[in-house]
Amino acid sequence: xxxxxxxALSSWDWxxxxxxxxxxxxxxxxxxxxxxxxxTFGTNKRQQDRRQRTSRSHWHLAARWRPxxxxxxxxxxxxxxxxxxxILAQQLFFMHMIQHLLLIMIAPPLLLIANPMPFMLxxxxxxxxxxxxxxxxxxxxxxxxxxxxxxxxTAPGVIWMFWVISIIGWHDPNAYNAALRHEFVHDLxxxxxxxxxxxxxxxxxxxxPRIHKQIGLIGRIAFVLAAIPPNMALGVxxxxxxxxxxxxxxxxxxxxxxxxxxDQRIGGVIMWVPGSMMYIIxxxxxxxxxxxxxxxxxxxxxxxxxxxxxxxxxxMKQ
Amino acid sequence: MPIKPLLLCKQQxxxxxxxxxxxxxxxxxxxxxxxxxxxxxxxxxxxxxANAPIGPYKMTVWLNPPQPQAGKTMHITVxxxxxxxxxxxxDATMQVQITRADTQQIVVTxxxxxxxxxxxxxxxxxxxxxEVGEYEATILVDAPAGGGSGAFPITVIPAQTTNWLLIxxxxxxxxxxxxxxxxxxxx
Numbered sequence: 155x156x157x158x159x160x161x162a163l164s165s166w167d168w169x170x171x172x173x174x175x176x177x178x179x180x181x182x183x184x185x186x187x188x189x190x191x192x193x194t195f196g197t198n199k200r201q202q203d204r205r206q207r208t209s210r211s212h213w214h215l216a217a218r219w220r221p222x223x224x225x226x227x228x229x230x231x232x233x234x235x236x237x238x239x240x241i242l243a244q245q246l247f248f249m250h251m252i253q254h255l256l257l258i259m260i261a262p263p264l265l266l267i268a269n270p271m272p273f274m275l276x277x278x279x280x281x282x283x284x285x286x287x288x289x290x291x292x293x294x295x296x297x298x299x300x301x302x303x304x305x306x307x308t309a310p311g312v313i314w315m316f317w318v319i320s321i322i323g324w325h326d327p328n329a330y331n332a333a334l335r336h337e338f339v340h341d342l343x344x345x346x347x348x349x350x351x352x353x354x355x356x357x358x359x360x361x362x363p364r365i366h367k368q369i370g371l372i373g374r375i376a377f378v379l380a381a382i383p384p385n386m387a388l389g390v391x392x393x394x395x396x397x398x399x400x401x402x403x404x405x406x407x408x409x410x411x412x413x414x415x416x417d418q419r420i421g422g423v424i425m426w427v428p429g430s431m432m433y434i435i436x437x438x439x440x441x442x443x444x445x446x447x448x449x450x451x452x453x454x455x456x457x458x459x460x461x462x463x464x465x466x467x468x469x470m471k472q
Numbered sequence: 473m474p475i476k477p478l479l480l481c482k483q484q485x486x487x488x489x490x491x492x493x494x495x496x497x498x499x500x501x502x503x504x505x506x507x508x509x510x511x512x513x514x515x516x517x518x519x520x521x522a523n524a525p526i527g528p529y530k531m532t533v534w535l536n537p538p539q540p541q542a543g544k545t546m547h548i549t550v551x552x553x554x555x556x557x558x559x560x561x562x563d564a565t566m567q568v569q570i571t572r573a574d575t576q577q578i579v580v581t582x583x584x585x586x587x588x589x590x591x592x593x594x595x596x597x598x599x600x601x602x603e604v605g606e607y608e609a610t611i612l613v614d615a616p617a618g619g620g621s622g623a624f625p626i627t628v629i630p631a632q633t634t635n636w637l638l639i640x641x642x643x644x645x646x647x648x649x650x651x652x653x654x655x656x657x658x659x
Contacts, residue, residue: 407553
């Protein structure tokens with residue numbers, strides 16, 4: 155391995171604030187999942203397995219796949235914020251785009267498919283759980299102003315706008331260069347992206363807390379596909395522009411013989427193709443669920459349709 | 473199923489006042505405020521020299537924080553690029569010298585190495601200057617194909633005496649204690 159690649163791969167930034175948050179989230183989730191699983195299937199492991207096998211749906215609350223998906227989601231956040239991907243984002247634009255993909259399009263859906271809210275609440279000690287549960291209950295109960303405000307502030311249209319403004323706004327050369335120069339601005343950028351991603355995928359996955367009227371599968375497919383045009387447009391612009399857009403990268407040593415312009419093109423293509431692909435995959439999965447639901451609809455009883463009138467040739471007089 | 477026991481029945485909900493609705497927002501704000509010094513401490517910074525010629529190489533230097541405080545750690549990060557494709561140079565020897573602008577007295581001499589840097593493709597050194605004033609930082613580079621030096625001014629400002637981290641933690645503790653006390657007295 156050449157010394158530059160070795161040095162790049164050994165650049166890890168073990169940030170205590172990230173590790174603490176991820177460890178806390180993981181511990182809360184796993185503790186809560188274990189408690190809820192014991193409540194659902196009993197404490198005996200064999201009993202749990204038998205009951206789970208006889209359970210009608212794999213989508214039940216304490217299913218085994220949920221903590222796996224949640225932990226993978228947390229690992230992707232750790233990878234985005236502490237691995238060489240984060241360090242090399244200071245030198246390579248395309249690495250920064252990979253980091254953003256992880257924070258916007260990979261980690262949020264994985265975390266939300268695992269439906270973290272009930273598990274994290276159940277991960278808390280009993281008294282604290284009741285206090286937090288009461289606080290959430292007050293914040294989100296039907297008649298409260300805070301729920302009304304949250305509903306309108308997180309309506310699908312508003313979230314779409316927030317998502318587009320976050321993506322386009324942070325790729326403005328001034329904001330982007332500021333993020334690379336000041337670590338605090340860089341962290342703020344990542345918080346924005348992660349928050350935009352979480353809010354966007356919250357509507358798609360239907361994870362708790364559910365304060366909006368649930369969007370139907372067709373509506374969700376449309377919502378997912380609506381993310382593609384702004385993402386694609388930005389990627390196309392960056393892939394085809396012939397001058398360096400972000401001046402910061404012109405002052406840093408280049409890696410692996412990749413020029414500033416080539417780096418920018420690769421970054422644009424990553425945003426354009428894999429970035430859009432994630433939404434297309436999500437739309438296809440939703441479409442599969444939609445058609446799957448059609449298939450499992452029970453057939454109408456024969457008595458409803460096998461009448462003389464229904465079976466007669468239309469227009470034929472009896 | 474599991475969410476139900478957490479939530480309150482309608483009658484209980486009606487009895488609850490929206491007194492602590494601001495609490496999550498305060499906690500979020502404090503969390504962000506407390507995260508600032510931690511975020512500042514790892515890399516980044518303002519570019520002081522961009523592509524400065526050092527023999528056959530190009531050198532870029534960052535200073536973090538951009539306005540260092542007396543007695544507090546500052547970080548100098550150096551990137552050295554070799555022609556023709558600006559690849560990073562990893563086998564150079566670097567010294568950072570901090571000189572008082574008025575007396576030309578050297579107050580700090582410290583090596584900058586790739587081992588000290590989070591990004592192993594850059595050289596870094598961390599040090600503190602005890603007194604407020606105007607200084608000059610000189611980076612002395614010795615690399616296989618040549619060497620040289622680059623310099624830039626540093627203004628060291630008085631140390632901030634307000635410990636916002638401590639104030640934030642105390643405020644958070646007071647809020648938590650206050651809410652616990654009120655809940656108990658109501659019960």
